Amino acid sequence: MALIVQKYGGSSLESAERIRAVAERIVATKKAGNDVVVVCSAMGDTTDELLDLAQQVNPVPPAREMDMLLTAGERISNALVAMAIESFGAKAQSFTGSQAGVLTTERHGNARIIDVTPGRIRDALDEGNICIVAGFQGVNKTTRDVTTLGRGGSDTTAVALAAALDADVCEIYSDVDGVYTADPRIVPDAQKLEKLSFEEMLELAASGSKILVLRSVEYARAFNVPLRVRSSYSNDTGTLVSGSMEDIPVEEAVLSGVATDKSEAKVTLNGVKDAPGEAAKIFRALADAELNIDMVVQNVSSVVDGTTDITFTVPRADGPRAVELLEKLRDGAEGTAVLYDDQIGKVSLVGAGMKSHPGVTAEFAEALRDANINIEMITTSEIRITAVVREKDLDDATRAIHAKFQLGGDEAATVYAGTGR
Amino acid sequence: MALIVQKYGGSSLESAERIRAVAERIVATKKAGNDVVVVCSAMGDTTDELLDLAQQVNPVPPAREMDMLLTAGERISNALVAMAIESFGAKAQSFTGSQAGVLTTERHGNARIIDVTPGRIRDALDEGNICIVAGFQGVNKTTRDVTTLGRGGSDTTAVALAAALDADVCEIYSDVDGVYTADPRIVPDAQKLEKLSFEEMLELAASGSKILVLRSVEYARAFNVPLRVRSSYSNDTGTLVSGSMEDIPVEEAVLSGVATDKSEAKVTLNGVKDAPGEAAKIFRALADAELNIDMVVQNVSSVVDGTTDITFTVPRADGPRAVELLEKLRDGAEGTAVLYDDQIGKVSLVGAGMKSHPGVTAEFAEALRDANINIEMITTSEIRITAVVREKDLDDATRAIHAKFQLGGDEAATVYAGTGR
Known part of the structure; x- marks a missing residue:
C-alpha cells in the first residue's frame, strides 16, 4: 500500500461543485488501495476577501492577527472537502496545521517549518481515514500562536508532511497539467515535460516559473520527496520532479x-x-x-x-x-x-x-x-x-x-x- | 481595577464599520481603567453562508467537520476585532476557544463546557492586552477535536470565561438595549427593566424571551456572574441581571x-x-x-x-x-x-x-x-x-x-x- 500526499490549490476548490470533483478524485485514490493525506489551500477568492476586510478595519493590520484571520480560509475549505469525501462513502477527518503537528518559527506571515510531528495524522490513517490537513499554516513552537508560511505555503505544508510521513509521492494539483518547456501563452508549441530533476526544477522556479514555489522544491530535494505536478481538471499523469x-x-x-x-x-x-x-x-x-x-x-x-x-x-x-x-x-x-x-x-x-x-x-x-x-x-x-x-x-x-x-x-x-x- | 467580559453578537459585527464601532467601545472600556476580555460571535450572515456551502457539498454533513467549518466564522470576526482595536491604539490578542482553555464534552454541534482554564488569557491581560476570545467553540478534552456549543454558545462562552476569571460583570451586547416588560413589537409601551434576578431572567428565557439563552443564564446563576444586557448601538446602561x-x-x-x-x-x-x-x-x-x-x-x-x-x-x-x-x-x-x-x-x-x-x-x-x-x-x-x-x-x-x-x-x-x- 502506497502513501500519497495530494495538495489542491485554491483554483481547484473555487466552488462546491469543484470541491465535490476533488473529493471524488481523492476517494478514487483511496479506493485504489492507497493511504491518502490531502492538503488544501483556501477556496478561490477567500484569501483576497479576508485581506480586503482586514484593510477596512486596519490599514496596517498586526501580523499575529492577520495569521489568525487568514488561516480561517484553509479551515473552511478543509472541512468542506472532508464533508464531500464522506458523501462519497469514505471516512475523512480534517486537521488544522497545529493539530497535524506543523511546528514553525515565530515569524508571522512568513514562518518556516521547524518540525512536523504527525502523530495524530498517523493514527487517523491507521483507523482508515483520509486525512485533510489545512495548508499554509502551523503553530509557533514557543508561544503556541497560529502562524502562516507565506506565498506557496500550502505546497510547503504538503511536501513537509510527505517527508515526515515518508510518503511515496507528493502530488501538487492546480489548473495546470504539468511543467512545460515554456509558458504556453507565450510559446504555443511548448511541450509538457514527463520528468525533470530537482535541480532543474529549482532553476526553473528561481527563474520565474510559477508552477512550484522555490521553497517547496528545496524542501522536496532536501528530503528526497518525489513531486508530481498535475491538474485537478484532467487525468493526465503530469510531470514528475524527482532525483538528482x-x-x-x-x-x-x-x-x-x-x-x-x-x-x-x-x-x-x-x-x-x-x-x-x-x-x-x-x-x-x-x-x-x-x-x-x-x-x-x-x-x-x-x-x-x-x-x-x-x-x-x-x-x-x-x-x-x-x-x-x-x-x-x-x-x-x-x-x-x-x-x-x-x-x-x-x-x-x-x-x-x-x-x-x-x-x-x-x-x-x-x-x-x-x-x-x-x-x-x-x-x-x-x-x-x-x-x-x-x-x-x-x-x-x-x-x-x-x-x-x-x-x-x-x-x-x-x-x-x-x-x- | 475591574475585569469586564463583553460579548458581541453577530448583528453588532455585521460589517467592517460596525467592527470599528465595537472596537472603539472596547478601547474606551480599557482606557477607563478596566481589564477587558471580549467574546465575539461570527459576523452577520457568515454562519448561514457556511451552512449553505456545507449543504452543497454534503446534505448530511458529519458533525465533527461541521464544527471545524463553523468555528472559522468566529476566528474571522475575532481577528478583525483585534486588528480594529490595535488601530485605536490599544494592544489586543485574539484566541481560539482551544487557546483560551474552553474544554468541552465530545458532543459535536452541542457540546457542554466542562472546564475553563484561562491561563493564556490571564497572562495576556497581565501584559496589558485586551483579549478577544472566539465564542461558541471549545476543544474536546479527550480527543482534542474542535467542538461547538450550540445555540447561544457565544453567550455561554462569555459567562464561563467571566466565571473562570472571576470577572466583575459580563456584558452581553446585541442590537437590543435591555430586557423589556414585553416584546415592544407587540406592546408599544413596553418598558426596559433596570434590574432583575437570575430566577426571573431564567423564567423569562424559558418562557420565550430570546434576549438571553437559558443555558447562559443558568451558568451565570450557578457561578454568580452579574450579567448586563446592553446594545452596541447606544450608551444606555441596559438591564442588570444579578442576585437571587x-x-x-x-x-x-x-x-x-x-x-x-x-x-x-x-x-x-x-x-x-x-x-x-x-x-x-x-x-x-x-x-x-x-x-x-x-x-x-x-x-x-x-x-x-x-x-x-x-x-x-x-x-x-x-x-x-x-x-x-x-x-x-x-x-x-x-x-x-x-x-x-x-x-x-x-x-x-x-x-x-x-x-x-x-x-x-x-x-x-x-x-x-x-x-x-x-x-x-x-x-x-x-x-x-x-x-x-x-x-x-x-x-x-x-x-x-x-x-x-x-x-x-x-x-x-x-x-x-x-x-x-
Missing part, C-alpha cells in the same frame, strides 16, 4: 525549458571605487535591509579613474527602497550615480543537458541576435543561462530560444492560468 | 414582564389508563427520543371509564416525531387518540412580586376573559403563570396582561430585531 541531476545519464540529459520573469528591475551604481571592501559595504547594506538581490554583475574597472559599475536586479516592489539605500550610501560623491530601470525582462534556459552540450551560451546569444534582441546582462550557472533584455522583447526572446534549441512539440499546448498559493 | 430573588426585599419585589412564545405545539393523548406507571411509560419514551416536553397537564380521570387525558407542549419542529411515537405507544387501542395542534401560543407573566401578591392568577385569568380570549391550558411556578391560547389571540393576550398589571411606561419603546447566536 547527477543521476541522469549524460546521453539522456536534455534541456528542460525556457523560463521568463517580468517581476524584476535593474539597479546600477556607477563610479564605485575599485578597492577591497567597497562591494561588500554595498551588499551588506542591501542584505541588512532584507532586499533579495539577484544577477549581480560587476564590470572590470575603468583604467582611467579606477572605478567600476555594479549592477543587480531586485523585485520591482523593492526597487524604490534599494535606490533610496544606494543614494544614501553614495552620499552625493562626485562621479557616482544610481540608475534604475524597471522595463526589463529575464529569460532563462535551464537543463542538465547544458553540461554535456558545449556552445550553449553561444547558441543562446545567437538566437537573440537573430531575433534582433539586445542582451543587457548575462549570467550563468552550471545548468542555467539567464539574460536580461528589454521587457517588450521578452516574449520574442523566449520564442527565439525555445525554437533554437528545438524544445517545441508538434501540437499547440493547452493554455493555463495562474496557480493558487 | 430571595434577596429582594418583599416591598421591592415586582412583576418583571410578559413573555410570548409561538414556537411550540400542543399534543394530547386521550384515553390513557389511570393506573400507576402509565404516564411514566409515555414520558420515558419521549425522553429517550430526546424530545423536550413542556407544560404537562393531566386532568382528573373520568368516573365513567377510569381513563384520563395527558397534554403537553413540544417545539413545533419535534411535533411530528412526538405524534409518531405516541401513535406507536397507543398501538390502535380502542378509546384512545393522539391530537396535535400547532396553532397555539404561550403567554407568561413572570416576576418575584408574584409571591407577595395574592390573586395574581385570578387577575391574569380575568385579563384574558375581558379580552374575550379562551385559556386552553394553564400552569404556574413560584414566579410564573403561563397560559396556552390560540396563536391568533397571542398578541392581544400579551397586551391585555401587560396592561392589567400596569407594566407599561409613558413612552413607546424602541422596536428591536433578533439577536445573534
Whole structure:
C-alpha cells in the first residue's frame, strides 16, 4: 500500500461543485488501495476577501492577527472537502496545521517549518481515514500562536508532511497539467515535460516559473520527496520532479525549458571605487535591509579613474527602497550615480543537458541576435543561462530560444492560468 | 481595577464599520481603567453562508467537520476585532476557544463546557492586552477535536470565561438595549427593566424571551456572574441581571414582564389508563427520543371509564416525531387518540412580586376573559403563570396582561430585531 500526499490549490476548490470533483478524485485514490493525506489551500477568492476586510478595519493590520484571520480560509475549505469525501462513502477527518503537528518559527506571515510531528495524522490513517490537513499554516513552537508560511505555503505544508510521513509521492494539483518547456501563452508549441530533476526544477522556479514555489522544491530535494505536478481538471499523469541531476545519464540529459520573469528591475551604481571592501559595504547594506538581490554583475574597472559599475536586479516592489539605500550610501560623491530601470525582462534556459552540450551560451546569444534582441546582462550557472533584455522583447526572446534549441512539440499546448498559493 | 467580559453578537459585527464601532467601545472600556476580555460571535450572515456551502457539498454533513467549518466564522470576526482595536491604539490578542482553555464534552454541534482554564488569557491581560476570545467553540478534552456549543454558545462562552476569571460583570451586547416588560413589537409601551434576578431572567428565557439563552443564564446563576444586557448601538446602561430573588426585599419585589412564545405545539393523548406507571411509560419514551416536553397537564380521570387525558407542549419542529411515537405507544387501542395542534401560543407573566401578591392568577385569568380570549391550558411556578391560547389571540393576550398589571411606561419603546447566536 502506497502513501500519497495530494495538495489542491485554491483554483481547484473555487466552488462546491469543484470541491465535490476533488473529493471524488481523492476517494478514487483511496479506493485504489492507497493511504491518502490531502492538503488544501483556501477556496478561490477567500484569501483576497479576508485581506480586503482586514484593510477596512486596519490599514496596517498586526501580523499575529492577520495569521489568525487568514488561516480561517484553509479551515473552511478543509472541512468542506472532508464533508464531500464522506458523501462519497469514505471516512475523512480534517486537521488544522497545529493539530497535524506543523511546528514553525515565530515569524508571522512568513514562518518556516521547524518540525512536523504527525502523530495524530498517523493514527487517523491507521483507523482508515483520509486525512485533510489545512495548508499554509502551523503553530509557533514557543508561544503556541497560529502562524502562516507565506506565498506557496500550502505546497510547503504538503511536501513537509510527505517527508515526515515518508510518503511515496507528493502530488501538487492546480489548473495546470504539468511543467512545460515554456509558458504556453507565450510559446504555443511548448511541450509538457514527463520528468525533470530537482535541480532543474529549482532553476526553473528561481527563474520565474510559477508552477512550484522555490521553497517547496528545496524542501522536496532536501528530503528526497518525489513531486508530481498535475491538474485537478484532467487525468493526465503530469510531470514528475524527482532525483538528482547527477543521476541522469549524460546521453539522456536534455534541456528542460525556457523560463521568463517580468517581476524584476535593474539597479546600477556607477563610479564605485575599485578597492577591497567597497562591494561588500554595498551588499551588506542591501542584505541588512532584507532586499533579495539577484544577477549581480560587476564590470572590470575603468583604467582611467579606477572605478567600476555594479549592477543587480531586485523585485520591482523593492526597487524604490534599494535606490533610496544606494543614494544614501553614495552620499552625493562626485562621479557616482544610481540608475534604475524597471522595463526589463529575464529569460532563462535551464537543463542538465547544458553540461554535456558545449556552445550553449553561444547558441543562446545567437538566437537573440537573430531575433534582433539586445542582451543587457548575462549570467550563468552550471545548468542555467539567464539574460536580461528589454521587457517588450521578452516574449520574442523566449520564442527565439525555445525554437533554437528545438524544445517545441508538434501540437499547440493547452493554455493555463495562474496557480493558487 | 475591574475585569469586564463583553460579548458581541453577530448583528453588532455585521460589517467592517460596525467592527470599528465595537472596537472603539472596547478601547474606551480599557482606557477607563478596566481589564477587558471580549467574546465575539461570527459576523452577520457568515454562519448561514457556511451552512449553505456545507449543504452543497454534503446534505448530511458529519458533525465533527461541521464544527471545524463553523468555528472559522468566529476566528474571522475575532481577528478583525483585534486588528480594529490595535488601530485605536490599544494592544489586543485574539484566541481560539482551544487557546483560551474552553474544554468541552465530545458532543459535536452541542457540546457542554466542562472546564475553563484561562491561563493564556490571564497572562495576556497581565501584559496589558485586551483579549478577544472566539465564542461558541471549545476543544474536546479527550480527543482534542474542535467542538461547538450550540445555540447561544457565544453567550455561554462569555459567562464561563467571566466565571473562570472571576470577572466583575459580563456584558452581553446585541442590537437590543435591555430586557423589556414585553416584546415592544407587540406592546408599544413596553418598558426596559433596570434590574432583575437570575430566577426571573431564567423564567423569562424559558418562557420565550430570546434576549438571553437559558443555558447562559443558568451558568451565570450557578457561578454568580452579574450579567448586563446592553446594545452596541447606544450608551444606555441596559438591564442588570444579578442576585437571587430571595434577596429582594418583599416591598421591592415586582412583576418583571410578559413573555410570548409561538414556537411550540400542543399534543394530547386521550384515553390513557389511570393506573400507576402509565404516564411514566409515555414520558420515558419521549425522553429517550430526546424530545423536550413542556407544560404537562393531566386532568382528573373520568368516573365513567377510569381513563384520563395527558397534554403537553413540544417545539413545533419535534411535533411530528412526538405524534409518531405516541401513535406507536397507543398501538390502535380502542378509546384512545393522539391530537396535535400547532396553532397555539404561550403567554407568561413572570416576576418575584408574584409571591407577595395574592390573586395574581385570578387577575391574569380575568385579563384574558375581558379580552374575550379562551385559556386552553394553564400552569404556574413560584414566579410564573403561563397560559396556552390560540396563536391568533397571542398578541392581544400579551397586551391585555401587560396592561392589567400596569407594566407599561409613558413612552413607546424602541422596536428591536433578533439577536445573534
